[in-house]
Amino acid sequence: xxxxxxxxxxxxxxxxxxxxxxxxxxxxxxxxxxxxxxxxxxxxxxxxxxxxxxxxxxxxxxxxxxxxxxxxxxxxxxxxxxxxxxxxxxxxxxxxxxxxxxxxxxxxxxxxxxxxxxxxxxxxxxxxxxxxxxxxxxxxxxxxxxxxxxxxxxxxxxxxxxxxxxxxxxxxxxxxxxxxxxxxxxxxxxxxxxxxxxxxxxxxxxxxxxxxxxxxxxxxxxxxxxxxxxxxxxxxxxxxxxxxxxxxxxxxxxxxxxxxxxxxxxxxxxxxxxxxxxxxxxxxxxxxxxxxxxxxxxxxxxxxxxxxxxxxxxxxxxxxxxxxxxxxxxxxxxxxxxxxxxxxxxxxxxxxxxxxxxxxxxxxxxxxxxxxxxxxxxxxxxxxxxxxxxxxxxxxxxxxxxxxxxxxxxxxxxxxxxxxxxxxxxxxxx
Amino acid sequence: xxxxxxxxxxxxxxxxxxxxxxxxxxxxxxxxxxxxxxxxxxxxxxxxxxxxxxxxxxxxxxxxxxxxxxxxxxxxxxxxxxxxxxxxxxxxxxxxxxxxxxxxxxxxxxxxxxxxxxxxxxxxxxxxxxxxxxxxxxxxxxxxxxxxxxxxxxxxxxxxx
Numbered sequence: 001x002x003x004x005x006x007x008x009x010x011x012x013x014x015x016x017x018x019x020x021x022x023x024x025x026x027x028x029x030x031x032x033x034x035x036x037x038x039x040x041x042x043x044x045x046x047x048x049x050x051x052x053x054x055x056x057x058x059x060x061x062x063x064x065x066x067x068x069x070x071x072x073x074x075x076x077x078x079x080x081x082x083x084x085x086x087x088x089x090x091x092x093x094x095x096x097x098x099x100x101x102x103x104x105x106x107x108x109x110x111x112x113x114x115x116x117x118x119x120x121x122x123x124x125x126x127x128x129x130x131x132x133x134x135x136x137x138x139x140x141x142x143x144x145x146x147x148x149x150x151x152x153x154x155x156x157x158x159x160x161x162x163x164x165x166x167x168x169x170x171x172x173x174x175x176x177x178x179x180x181x182x183x184x185x186x187x188x189x190x191x192x193x194x195x196x197x198x199x200x201x202x203x204x205x206x207x208x209x210x211x212x213x214x215x216x217x218x219x220x221x222x223x224x225x226x227x228x229x230x231x232x233x234x235x236x237x238x239x240x241x242x243x244x245x246x247x248x249x250x251x252x253x254x255x256x257x258x259x260x261x262x263x264x265x266x267x268x269x270x271x272x273x274x275x276x277x278x279x280x281x282x283x284x285x286x287x288x289x290x291x292x293x294x295x296x297x298x299x300x301x302x303x304x305x306x307x308x309x310x311x312x313x314x315x316x317x318x319x320x321x322x323x324x325x326x327x328x329x330x331x332x333x334x335x336x337x338x339x340x341x342x343x344x345x346x347x348x349x350x351x352x353x354x355x356x357x358x359x360x361x362x363x364x365x366x367x368x369x370x371x372x373x374x375x376x377x378x379x380x381x382x383x384x385x386x387x388x389x390x391x392x393x394x395x396x397x398x399x400x401x402x403x404x405x406x407x408x409x410x411x412x413x414x415x416x417x418x419x420x421x422x423x424x425x426x427x428x429x430x
Numbered sequence: 431x432x433x434x435x436x437x438x439x440x441x442x443x444x445x446x447x448x449x450x451x452x453x454x455x456x457x458x459x460x461x462x463x464x465x466x467x468x469x470x471x472x473x474x475x476x477x478x479x480x481x482x483x484x485x486x487x488x489x490x491x492x493x494x495x496x497x498x499x500x501x502x503x504x505x506x507x508x509x510x511x512x513x514x515x516x517x518x519x520x521x522x523x524x525x526x527x528x529x530x531x532x533x534x535x536x537x538x539x540x541x542x543x544x545x546x547x548x549x550x551x552x553x554x555x556x557x558x559x560x561x562x563x564x565x566x567x568x569x570x571x572x573x574x575x576x577x578x579x580x581x582x583x584x585x586x587x588x589x590x591x
Contacts, residue, residue, distance in 0.1 A: 064470075112521060124525075128532035128533050132532065132533040135533060136533065139472050139475060142472055156473070157468065
C-alpha cells in the first residue's frame with residue numbers, strides 16, 4: 001500500500017515558526033505532527049531571582065499580540081500570592097484593557113490571517129484587491145483595539161502602565177470621549193463582522209471536544225473565574241497542575257498539555273463560547289443567532305464566527321465599562337510580598353493562560369511556571385488534523401494540504417508564546 | 431510629508447532606521463512629521479493614510495556590503511520581500527506596501543530606503559559601516575526635503591523646528 005506524506009515546512013499566516021507533517025498509508029493516517037521549531041525563550045528562567053513587581057513587564061514581552069494576557073495572568077498570580085483582591089474601577093479597567101487586546105488580536109486573525117482561507121485567496125493582499133472595504137473594516141477594528149491599549153497601557157504594544165495592584169496612572173472620566181466614538185463605530189463593525197463571517201463556507205467537520213475555559217457567575221470570562229469543562233471539571237485555578245500535565249514531544253519546542261484522564265482538550269474562543277454563551281451580552285447573543293451560530297458549536301472552522309462574536313462582546317463590554325467608570329482615588333492598591341505561591345488564570349485571546357509563581361518574603365521570584373494557550377491546544381490541533389485528513393483523503397493533495405493549514409489557523413496559534421525550553425542544540429556557524 | 435524610521439534599538443544594526451529618524455527630527459521643517467516605529471504593517475498603513483510624500487527607512491540583510499543604501503520607489507514596484515522580511519511573523523513593511531497598493535492606499539510618493547546591516551545580535555551597538563551610511567542617508571533625505579520645499583523657502587514661509 002502506498003504511503004503519502006504531506007509536509008508544510010513553514011506555516012504561513014500564523015504567529016511564529018512552525019511546520020506540519022502528516023503521514024498517510026492507504027486510507028489511514030499514520031502520523032500527524034505540528035512541528036514547532038521557534039527557538040526556546042527561557043522566560044520562566046529569566047523570572048527567577050527577579051522582584052515580583054517586575055513580572056508584568058517581563059512577561060508582557062512574551063508576545064507582541066497578546067502582552068495584556070501575560071500581564072494580567074502575572075498580576076493576578078502575584079496578588080493571589082500576597083492575599084490582595086483588586087475590585088471596583090481598577091478591576092473594570094483591567095477588563096477594559098483586556099477588551100482592547102481581544103479586539104486587536106481577533107480582528108487581525110479574522111481579517112488578515114483566516115478569512116483568505118475561506119474566500120480562496122493565498123493572503124489578505126490578494127483578498128484586498130477584491131474586498132478592499134472588508135479589509136479596511138478589519139484594519140480599523142484592529143486599530144480600535146490598539147487605541148484602548150495605548151489609552152490605558154501607555155502604548156499599543158507591550159503596555160507599560162500595568163502594575164501589581166492596578167495601574168501606575170488612571171484616566172479621568174472625560175479622557176474617554178474619543179475612545180467612545182471609536183468604540184461605537186467598532187461595535188457596529190463587529191456586528192457586521194459576525195454576519196459576514198457567518199456567511200462564509202465551512203467544511204463539514206465536527207468533533208466532540210473537551211472544552212476548557214474560565215467561568216464566572218455573571219461575566220463572560222477575562223480575568224477571573226473557575227476553570228471548568230463540559231465534562232464536569234470545575235476547579236479553582238490553584239488546582240490547575242493537579243488536573244493538567246505538560247509533556248515533551250521531540251518534534252516541538254512547545255510542551256504539549258493534557259487534561260489528566262482525558263487527553264487532549266481545547267481552549268480558546270470555541271471553548272469560552274460553548275461554556276459561557278449565556279454570559280454574552282444580549283447584543284452578542286442575538287447577533288450570533290442572526291448569523292445562524294447555535295449556542296453550542298463544535299465545528300472548529302466556525303471559530304472565525306465565534307471570534308467575531310467575541311470582538312462584538314468586547315466592544316459592547318468596553319462601552320459598558322466606560323459608561324459606568326468612576327475614577328478611583330488611587331490608581332493601585334498596596335501589595336506587600338509574602339513567602340508563598342500564587343496562581344493566576346486569565347483568558348488570553350487564544351485561550352486559558354496559567355501562571356504560577358513561588359515568592360520569598362522579600363518578593364523575589366523563586367520559581368515560575370507559564371502555560372500558554374497554544375501549548376494547550378497543540379494536541380487538539382493534531383487530533384483535528386488526524387480526523388480531518390482521514391475524512392477528506394479523497395481530495396487532491398494540494399487542496400487537502402491547504403485545508404490542513406486552514407485547520408491549524410482555526411486555532412490562531414501563537415507559536416512564539418508557546419515555545420519552551422526543550423533541548424538546545426547549538427549549530428555554530430562562522 | 432512623513433518620514434518613518436523602522437527598527438529595534440536592541441538588535442544592533444536593526445536600529446538604523448530609528449537613528450536616521452532621530453537625526454532628522456532635529457533638522458527638518460515643522461511641516462515634516464518624523465515617526466519611529468517597530469514595523470508592524472497595520473500601523474504603517476494607518477500612518478501614511480493621509481500623507482502625500484513618505485520616506486521610510488529600515489535596516490535590511492541581503493548579503494550586500496554592510497552600509498550599502500538600497501533605494502526603492504514603492505509606488506512603481508513591489509519591494510523585494512526577502513529584504514524586508516526576516517521572519518514568517520505576520521505582517522510587515524513589504525506586506526503593508528502591497529496591501530496599500532491593493533486597496534489604492536499608497537501615498538502619491540513612497541520612497542523606501544534599506545540600510546544594509548552587518549550585525550543584528552541582541553544588545554550589539556550599531557556597526558561603523560551602518561553609522562556612516564545613516565549619516566549619508568540623513569543628508570540625502572534632507573536634500574530631498576530641501577528641494578521639495580524650495581518654492582516655500584523662497585517665499586519665506588518655511589519654519590524650522
